[in-house]
Amino acid sequence: MAENRKTTCGNSPSASPNSLTSKQFFELNINGRTIRSAEAVQAAILEAAIEEFSANGFSGARVDTIALRAKTNKRMLYHYFTDKAGLYIAVLERVFEDAMHAEQSLNLKSIEPVEAIRKLALFVWHYFLEHPQVVKIISAENQLNARYLEQSKKIPLIHSHFSQELSDVLHRGAQSGIFRSDINPAHIHLTILSMSFYCINNQHTISLHFKRNFLSPETIEIWGEQIVKTILATIMYQASASQAQA
Secondary structure, eight states, X not given: OOEEEEEOOOSOTTOOTTTSOGGGSOEEEETTEEEEOHHHHHHHHHHHHHHHHHHHHHHXXXXXXXXXXXXXXXXXXXXXXXXXXXXXXXXXXXXXXXXXXXXXXXOGGGSOHHHHHHHHHHHHHHHHHHOHXXXXXXXXXXXXXXXXXXXXXXXXXXXXXXXXXXXXXXXXXXXXTSBXXXXXXXXXXXXXXXXHHHHHHTHHHHHHHHTSOTTSHHHHHHHHHHHHHHHHHHHBOHHHHHHHHO
8 A cells, every 4th residue: 555644743742723824734645645634624624724714705606616726525524613603713813823933033122112012013014015815804804893802812822922912012122211201002002003904995986086005015115104204103202202213
């Protein structure tokens, strides 16, 4: 019997399918038949579901299409995720978890406060640009009044991580006398998210109204700097802000 080990497990044996792609899990090819581990099947389903839900929303997404793209069947999909709603919640958790992992790579605690704010603001802007499916999924969930988001126990913890990272940077800046001490971290977080998410989610109407391609390389760079300037002007003392933007 011919046996070919096609792929191996990811770096962490305890990693969940929500945080890794299907290619990072165990597969065997025996006589032309591919046998995948449970983790590989779940990850493949999640990848296919992200594509389907981002394109069609919760109501328009088809479970049959997801199973077909994942090269599995509905029985396995329901086995791992219970139902369509359970799969959708897992997708929401996956996209938020991926964003958290990407943000962690910035290592903001090792960067001085002004540069940390700059990196964080530009990270959010470019992350949404590079992951349009995230924008579509979040937008669709807002149309559902966050009905499924509020059922997740994991997403509040992820949101708490983002908030804590930003609060730490603002606190360090205030202690060093660069940032104001009366800044509400939630307001800064919302400002960064709003200036990034709104422009991408509404790129076509914005481009039409202002008669320019809002997502051209030049405009992307200019708007990124505008986000940074807006945040620094809000949180820094006036003299420090002028020096930082000079």
